[in-house]
Amino acid sequence: MSQTSTPVEGTAAEELPRPERFADVKGWFWPVDQMIFDWFLARQADTDRRGDLLELGAYMGKSAIFLGGYLGEGETFTVCDLFDSPAPDDPNSAEMDRSYATLTRRAFETNYLSFHDELPTVVQAPTSVITSKVAPGTCRFVHVDASHLYEHVHGDIEAARQLLVPDGIVAFDDFRAEHCPGVSAAVWGAVATTGLKPIVITGSKLYGTWGDPAPFTESLREWLATRTDVWHGVEEVAGLPLIRIKGPKARPPAPPVSRHEPLAAPEPLPAPEPQPAPEPQPAVPAPATTVTPPVRRSLARRLARDLLPPILTRALTSGSRRR
Numbered sequence: 001m002s003q004t005s006t007p008v009e010g011t012a013a014e015e016l017p018r019p020e021r022f023a024d025v026k027g028w029f030w031p032v033d034q035m036i037f038d039w040f041l042a043r044q045a046d047t048d049r050r051g052d053l054l055e056l057g058a059y060m061g062k063s064a065i066f067l068g069g070y071l072g073e074g075e076t077f078t079v080c081d082l083f084d085s086p087a088p089d090d091p092n093s094a095e096m097d098r099s100y101a102t103l104t105r106r107a108f109e110t111n112y113l114s115f116h117d118e119l120p121t122v123v124q125a126p127t128s129v130i131t132s133k134v135a136p137g138t139c140r141f142v143h144v145d146a147s148h149l150y151e152h153v154h155g156d157i158e159a160a161r162q163l164l165v166p167d168g169i170v171a172f173d174d175f176r177a178e179h180c181p182g183v184s185a186a187v188w189g190a191v192a193t194t195g196l197k198p199i200v201i202t203g204s205k206l207y208g209t210w211g212d213p214a215p216f217t218e219s220l221r222e223w224l225a226t227r228t229d230v231w232h233g234v235e236e237v238a239g240l241p242l243i244r245i246k247g248p249k250a251r252p253p254a255p256p257v258s259r260h261e262p263l264a265a266p267e268p269l270p271a272p273e274p275q276p277a278p279e280p281q282p283a284v285p286a287p288a289t290t291v292t293p294p295v296r297r298s299l300a301r302r303l304a305r306d307l308l309p310p311i312l313t314r315a316l317t318s319g320s321r322r323r
């Protein structure tokens, strides 16, 4: 049931809404995690750590679009998702119906191509096939965000371990959400039994490595000390320092730009040069025959009302109103 391919037939670009901004793409990828993804991926670029990118669970492409922006020349980005294919088991099928009922692969592709020229390699299949599609030890960053059920996450962790380069980074979504205890159990189980070393946690994600976490932890702590938009603390977990971040006001990096973003309003024209005030002109008296000035007319009415018999006053004032 696995399909690895180029875009699905019948391009949906004309029918599906095309995001004008990154904020228009539905998903669960919060600013604080955009900030931390950016930190790890920019650090990899700075230290010349090359390798491929992998996302398990793409939904409408929010985090995939973001990740795709860090793909280097000659590197491969693979996303694996069931999209609109049947899930491999009943609990996973129920999870899909509950949370991702409107998902289609065409929606993912339309979104992705709004921000990038080319699609990533799309594996439309359960994540259990991923180790047969991606070569071992080739990925520098893996985002695990597919099924949130224990058995599946357990398998995804094992896949990430095989596919990552030794100092590669893995990010797990919803590792402590109330509604997905299976993710917590699987992730902390991997810390206890497989040598996964957590580096940093946010409200939604845990970032770790099976390599040496110390260089990451040290430079991330230094960088966080310069940030005023997030709180961070450090706590020892399983013998290693673990950074905790709270970032409801985190300032994420500049978002990916959609090719459908409306053009900015044109710059306002420069204000005209101030002109010298015109010379005052002598007042030209209005010809007496054109308009009766209001003051004069009301004075005439008042005199008429006071001095003439009522019948004449009425005749005169109604005649002046008609005029």
Ligand SMILES: C[S@@+](CC[C@H](N)C(=O)[O-])C[C@H]1O[C@@H](n2cnc3c(N)ncnc32)[C@H](O)[C@@H]1O
Residues within 6 Å of the ligand: 026, 027, 028, 029, 056, 057, 058, 059, 060, 061, 062, 063, 064, 080, 081, 082, 083, 087, 088, 092, 096, 100, 103, 125, 126, 127, 128, 145, 146, 147, 148, 152
């Ligand atoms: C939480 S969403 C991904 C969100 C996305 N990473 C984002 O940030 O917007 C989970 C995705 O995993 C997919 N999924 C669920 N179970 C899966 C499985 N067993 N294999 C592959 N994909 C699965 C769903 O189709 C859904 O698109």
